[in-house]
Amino acid sequence: MQPAASNWRTSSCTGTENCVEVADNDPQHVMVRDTKARNRGSLAVQRHTWTAFVKYAKQG
Numbered sequence: 001m002q003p004a005a006s007n008w009r010t011s012s013c014t015g016t017e018n019c020v021e022v023a024d025n026d027p028q029h030v031m032v033r034d035t036k037a038r039n040r041g042s043l044a045v046q047r048h049t050w051t052a053f054v055k056y057a058k059q060g
Helices: 035-040 047-058
Strands: 008-010 020-023 029-034 043-046
Touching: 020 035, 029 035, 029 047, 043 047
Parallel strands: none
Antiparallel strands: 008 020, 020 029, 029 043
């Protein structure tokens, strides 16, 4: 079951100049988009891939 609308939020690791938004209320995918170019669409990433990316990014 997919949610009716994506619940977008600004990533906690972005500054005011280069913002990324994520929507993680879908059980299968995490959506990612550029805050400054919302009309250009978004990227859907499988949840396990997103989890691996975040884990890697936190390593520095």
